[in-house]
Amino acid sequence: MKRLVAVFLIASPAWIASGVAGWWLGGGRSRSLPSAAEFASKPAPAAPSQPVQHPLVRMETAAPKAGVPVAPPPPHAAPNLAMTAPAPQPKIIAPPPPPRAPAPEPIASLGSTDVSAPEQALAPAPAETATASKEGVLIVVSLASQKAFVFKDGELWGSTAVSTGRKGKRTPVGRYTILEKQVHHRSRTYDNAPMPYMQRLTWGGVALHAGHVTGRPASHGCIRLPRSFAKKLYNLTDFSSTTVVVTNKKARSSDEALGAA
Secondary structure (H helix, E strand, O other): OOOHHHHHHHHHHHHHHHHHHHHOOOOOHHHHHHHHHHHHHHHOOOOOOOOOHHHHHHHHHHHOOOOOOOOOOOOOOOHHHHHHOOOOOOOOOOOOOOOOOOOOOOOOOOOOOOOOOHHHHHHOOOOOOOOOOOOOEEEEEEOOOOEEEEEEEEEEEEEEOEEEEEOOOOOOOOOOOEEEEOOOEOOOOOOOOOOOOOOOOOOOOOOOOOOOOOOOOOOOEEEEEOOHHHHHHEEEHHOOOOOEEEOOOOOOOHHHHHOOO
16 A cells, blocks of 8 residues: 555656646647637638539549540430421311202192092192003093093004092092002002002002992092903003093093093
8 A cells, every 4th residue: 555655646746747738738728719800800711713613523524635535425316396396287178068959840749659648639740651642552531521542552442431530529630650550459548448450640549440430420539440441451551651641621532532632
């Protein structure tokens, strides 16, 4: 213990002297902060002559070294106009509308297309066969005489008494062609009445057919023929070369019938 105390007493002055010297040499003296006037009177640091750049920027903008080839900058690609601007669309011009077909002229007929239409409410259609008196079959029906005369190629083929439309349902006068033929036919308008050997003159219900013949107007507008005559006449006529003339003129002979046609 005595030894430790002796060592401490010997070493302490050396330690204290070295501490004081270090404090003095190291500027341990008390200092005061500069005042605001001293701080303001100090000159401002001079600005650098060259702008300070980031190291990466200096590397990118540094001048090339002598003798080292430098690749030229890539050319700027021209803008693709086809991609940036839509191509002009061709104008589409609608074709002019086709000319409107002229409306067909109404045909004077008994014919509305309703076969069940009343017979007396329709008007006759003119036949188109102008030369039927010399070629083909010509049938002349006289309403005044209640007779029918049939000519084949200008010659008398036969004649018969008939019964045409009664008062209020008179058979309309005019020129007709055969539109339809049917051996066994029944009326769609008048109680399903039989009309054998029917030869239609209009689509409105007027026809030649076999029926009860009195020699006087008696039908609803059709032209009734004796059954045997109607059958023979049915086999004689056709659609293309037969003309039927219904007239108010008297026809008591074949000559008067031709004159009335």
